[in-house]
Amino acid sequence: MWDALVVGAGIIGLSTAYHIKRLNPHHRVLVVDMLGGPGRGNTARSVGMFRDFFHSRTNRLLAGSSVKFYMDVSKQAGLDLRMNGYLWILSPEEYRGIRGYLRGYEYRMYDGDELERLIGLNTSGNPKLGLPEVECGMLIPKAGSIDVKALVAYYYNQFLRMGGEARFGVKVRRLLLEAREAKGLPGEPHLWQDARVSGVETDVGLIRAKKTVVAVGGWAPVLMDRLGVECHVKAKKRQVFIVGARHGVLNRLVRAGGFLMEGYPPMFILPKFRVYVRPHPEKRLFFVGCSDHLGRPFMVEDKPRPEEEFYEYGIKPVLTHYLPSFSEAPVVGSWAGLYAICTLDHQPVVFEEADMIFVGGASGSGIIKADAVGRVAASLYSGLEEAELYDGRTMRVSDLGLRNRRVEREVFVI
Amino acid sequence: MWDALVVGAGIIGLSTAYHIKRLNPHHRVLVVDMLGGPGRGNTARSVGMFRDFFHSRTNRLLAGSSVKFYMDVSKQAGLDLRMNGYLWILSPEEYRGIRGYLRGYEYRMYDGDELERLIGLNTSGNPKLGLPEVECGMLIPKAGSIDVKALVAYYYNQFLRMGGEARFGVKVRRLLLEAREAKGLPGEPHLWQDARVSGVETDVGLIRAKKTVVAVGGWAPVLMDRLGVECHVKAKKRQVFIVGARHGVLNRLVRAGGFLMEGYPPMFILPKFRVYVRPHPEKRLFFVGCSDHLGRPFMVEDKPRPEEEFYEYGIKPVLTHYLPSFSEAPVVGSWAGLYAICTLDHQPVVFEEADMIFVGGASGSGIIKADAVGRVAASLYSGLEEAELYDGRTMRVSDLGLRNRRVEREVFVI
Incomplete structure (x- = not known):
């Protein structure tokens, strides 16, 4: 027993x-x-x-204390923590939504011109895709990557x-x-x-x-x-696509400077649908993903599969609109997993x-x-x-x- | 379209x-x-x-207005409404729990002696089955049966x-x-x-x-x-067992008087587990059921089946403790359905x-x-x-x- x-x-x-x-x-x-x-x-x-970087008491307790723990044991545990930050690229509407809450937080704002220069961002909108223009980028320094x-x-x-x-x-x-x-x-x-x-x-x-x-x-x-x-928990598939960045303009983007760590740009989060792009400078790769909701079933699967169509027709139009350098980027791999969503x-x-x-x-x-x-x-x-x-x-x-x-x-x- | x-x-x-x-x-x-x-x-x-007969605003609106509608169209629609009431048999703890809320409601209390005389209720508890003694019965008049x-x-x-x-x-x-x-x-x-x-x-x-x-x-x-x-809705099986009352003491119980309608006793609800007993005087039958929770799966089934064991070892010990006249009662049928439970x-x-x-x-x-x-x-x-x-x-x-x-x-x- x-x-x-x-x-x-x-x-x-x-x-x-x-x-x-x-x-x-x-x-x-x-x-x-x-x-x-x-x-x-x-x-x-x-x-x-x-x-x-959270506003709610719940997240500041849960994430704040966890991240502090990871930082303190990082060396001993070999967690390979990188504080490369999150660059949260915001539409005017999104910026208005959070602006009033920013006081007291550590962050740095980038305007559209800076982002165009640093990462080749297209700051215009695309009405056909329902994509808003970019107002600014908010760089969150207390964020980064960890060796899971x-x-x-x-x-x-x-x-x-x-x-x-x-x-x-x-x-x-x-x-x-x-x-x-x-x-x-x-x-x-x-x-x-x-x-x-x-x-x-x-x-x-x-x-x-x-x-x-x-x-x-x-x-x-x-x-x-x-x-x-x-238990109020259901499973939803989440997909990640690996984009190669060995050549040309993506090879420069994956090592873009001007943020927190030289040669190690932050994770980019694009407006509205929150397509995210995690750079992997050492491996010359990007991890790209997006959480979809309506139409994505709640389903428990043993081996969830990534769907090529989801990248090609779902993520890619959004990604290449804001970051045109991804237009010719090769998808070199992908995987999928389940989020355990508290509904x-x-x-x-x-x-x-x-x-x-x-x-x-x-x-x-x-x-x-x-x-x-x-x-x-x-x-x-x-x-x-x-x-x-x-x-x-x-x-x-x-x-x-x-x-x-x-x-x-x-x-x-x- | x-x-x-x-x-x-x-x-x-x-x-x-x-x-x-x-x-x-x-x-x-x-x-x-x-x-x-x-x-x-x-x-x-x-x-x-x-x-x-509800306390919450939600139920008083939803049930109250629906029941009024059913009563008003009853004749036209042949709903066969019977206002035979609910007899809610309460343990001391249950009675204490609701006592403070009873003001302003229409109900009638029965003491243990009356219930023993009218329906042969055993008012003692049974510690081995975790069954509490009976404090009283609360007869709710605005309740009854309807032809679904x-x-x-x-x-x-x-x-x-x-x-x-x-x-x-x-x-x-x-x-x-x-x-x-x-x-x-x-x-x-x-x-x-x-x-x-x-x-x-x-x-x-x-x-x-x-x-x-x-x-x-x-x-x-x-x-x-x-x-x-x-949608926060899940399915759970609910079972109903049909007990014959053509003979002896059950034949008297199914037509017991002293409540709202002569020869048509109210639905009995037994303490703690809320085993319910709906009398059907014309058909000389009782419908008996109980909602169980822990261990009863959330599951969608096309043809849910009633389980003999659930009556025999689950409901019957409770039922026959409080209403000993059910001891020799024959189960003449059963059915099961799904509740759509908002969790x-x-x-x-x-x-x-x-x-x-x-x-x-x-x-x-x-x-x-x-x-x-x-x-x-x-x-x-x-x-x-x-x-x-x-x-x-x-x-x-x-x-x-x-x-x-x-x-x-x-x-x-x-």
């Missing part, structure tokens, strides 16, 4: 397991995952960008070092719901029986635990719907029911917030009402719960 | 179609359903009980009479999402294209409409997840996105609230901000929406 069984070795599951073990050194903690090692599912499909694999390895190794255990290649079929006092009747637990989640049924047998932590990312609906408990408010969900602790719904910012979310879930496990975050601030555990949920709307949405 | 296409001919779809046509007599309105006639899906699986088939026929026939049309046996495969200005590109609509739901794809071809109304009850996640729009707050959901109007999530009180919910959805269709309900009161359409949702918590929950 384990004290804690953590289902899912993605970044959220690993952070949660690490913090559970840290807060409860004598507890027996087991992590299981269907894949062959830690962080190999949708965590591995992240673009690996982070920012600590190294972050996974850090949590995993620290967890093992403290005595945590892990089993891979274990497929969880369902959460085990059992009566606290079994009577041996068919179909237990029955409605008059006090029932609890007592572990999981896997393809290699039952694993029982005092508390079962469900940290399965986009797979949440599969386990939770079967249990009949609403309530796009913020993480952490709650307990019947000895099952659910943690998920990071909604695309799992890397950015993993440390804090893991601390909140581990605090819930430990019976604490307040989670102490890395930067010393605290968050009420129930703020991310369902009953007394208290999350703030974010102004700086990408 | 239809003005309005209503997908789903359950009670909510029919009420919505009727009120759309009533408010817009010149619009061409089509109802489609996969089954062979109106109201043959989960509407037909209702127990057919209603009440106008007749209500379906009423809306359907009125709709046809106004010139509405219907097609049955039409299976909707998906909502059709199209660009407002198609470019003939593969994979349209793309992210930069303004897209709208332009109808449905069915097994007999496309049906296009200016507005598509999705009123598919428990099937909501199938169509809506595919569209990628969250936000168990209240209906009505919203519009991209020319698609969603109406659903009645959460088990679809019959009770159908008229008002249909009026709200039809008001949204008609571009009105306020829905005029049957009793003259109004409700803001956005109160049942997602963006500015404003529903109140209900105190009198069954």
